[in-house]
Amino acid sequence: MALTGATIGFFIGFGAVALFGPTAQNFVQVMQLSPTQVGFLVAIPMLTGSLLRIPFGAWVDTTGGKLPLLLLLLLSVVGIGGLYWMLLTLYPDRLGQSAYPLLLLFGALGGCGIATFSVGISQVSYWFPKRSQGWALGVYGGLGNTSPGLVSIVLPLIIGLWGLWAAYLISLTIVICGIVLYYILGQNAWSFQLQSQGLPRAEANREAARLGQEFFPQTSAVATLMGAARQWRTWALVMLYFTSFGGFLALTAWLPTYWQSFHAASYWTAIGLTAGFSLFSSLIRVPGGSWSDRFGGEAVAIMALAVLLIGAAIMTLSTGFTAAVIGEFLIAAGMGVTNAAVFRMVPLYVPDAVGGASGWVGGLGALGGFVVPPLLGGMVEWLGSIGYARGYAVFVALAVVSLALTGVLRAARRQPSSTTVHQSM
Incomplete structure (x- = not known):
């Protein structure tokens, strides 16, 4: 029940990753946006969705995940509702460059739902024992991650049938329904439930341990963030997640533009390839x-990052359509499996501050979804059309750095267990 509830909450909130990707061309045509502006537009939901993961992930360690996740979904409702209002009142005739900042603002609010990831990760981690963490988090992350792929398919269909405004109205309705479902199904771990019933923290933890809970939080959000920040492995995992999950977010938003602008693919071909990337990367998780x-986790991450590196190299060097498709799906496989491996390692390395570590890793790691698309757009403005391909050199570099860091983590794991969790920077 708890895994189901958390997965539904994440699935609903995470759809904001594709808030602008499938619709970017509509705004480009009406607002005359440059490639860099398009990059910022598709990336802006990831900014709030990334940064808010840090405090909200840590907040789980003090109250459980239910309240933080509900608040994030409500903020997302405000953002999507604002976009719907803009389309009703301004689109298309009055939606010019002057409306661009307002579009970014509502996109940023809509992206708050993306931050549900670190909340749900912590919520699930506290429910499951060490031996099944990888499976539980893989199910949570994998099924929840399918949301952008499905949105990438469904949103254009709705636009084609009823128009752009209807797409955002239906998105708003789905998020509201998701909030109701999560409110009913989402459950905090035993220790949080017992504390809410009035038991002292120590007694609640003892009773929760008897019921099977293995991981327990620190006493405050600040403590859990600082505890995780003092451990150097947290920062290595941040970089791995920046490459894999931040890269996943970036490409889910950028690929429709890439396929249409560089390969002259039809609108539906671009949408299909983007959805395929998102769904495959999610499900393989x-x-x-x-x-x-x-x-x-380290051995699996090394293999997955090597696959990602090969895929990124193919897309960087090739201008052919078939080769690019092969490269895209190699990247998808590498990113998806690496995502699962990273969060398999988090509770092992930082068991006393899972929420804080999940916040740092999920928040700063996911920031790649905001940082990378403008870089890809900038490459196009700098190099011209070939920049669409050469921009994937960013992922080549990220994969190489992440492979090196994973090797360091693997070597450190062979050290005595007393240093595995507690060694500091």
Whole structure:
């Protein structure tokens, strides 16, 4: 029940990743946006969705995940509702460059739902024992991650049938329904439930341990953030997640523009390839979690990052359509499996501050979804059309750095267990 509730909450909130990707061309045509402006537009939901993961992930360690996740979804409702209002009142005739800042503002609010990831990760981690963390988090992340892919398919269909305004109205309705479902199904771990019933923290933790809970939080949000920040492995995991999940967010938003502008693909071909990327990368995260349980997160991450590197190199160097499709799906596989491996390692390295570590890793790591699209747009303005391909060199560099860091983590894991969790920067 708890896993189901958390997954539904994340699934609903995470759809904001594709808030602008499938509709970017509509705004480009009406507002005459430059490639860099398009990059910022598709990335802006990821800014709030990334940064808010840090405090909200830590907040879980003090109250449980239900209240933080509900608040994030409500903020997302405000953002999507604002976009709907803009389309009703301004689109298309009055939606010019002057409306661009307002569009970014509501996009940023809509992106708050993306931050549900770190809340749900912590919520799920406290429910499940160490031996099944990889599986549980893989199911949560994998199924929840399918949302952008489905949105990328459904949103254009709605636009084609009823118009752009209807797409955002239906999105708003779905998020509201998701809030109701999460409110009913979302459950905090035993220790939080017992404390809410009036039991002292120590007594609640003892009773929760008897019921099977293995991970317990620190006493405050600040303490859990600082505790996680003092451990150098947290920052290595941040970089890995910046590459894999931040990269996933960036490409989910950028790929429709890439396929249409560089390969002259039809609108529906671009949408289909983007949805395929998002769904494949999300679903492969589920077995990726099980592989991480079986073989270890570091070993699985090394293999996955190598696949990502090969895919990124193909897309950087090739201008052919078929090669680009192959490269895209290699990147998708590498990112999806690496995502699962990273969060398999978080509760092992930072068991006393899972929420704080999830906040840092999920928040700063996901910031790649905001940082990378403007870089890709800038490459196009700098190099011309070929910049659409050469921009993937960013992912080549990120994969190389992440491979090196994973090797360091793997070597450090062979050290005595007393340093595995508690060694500081």
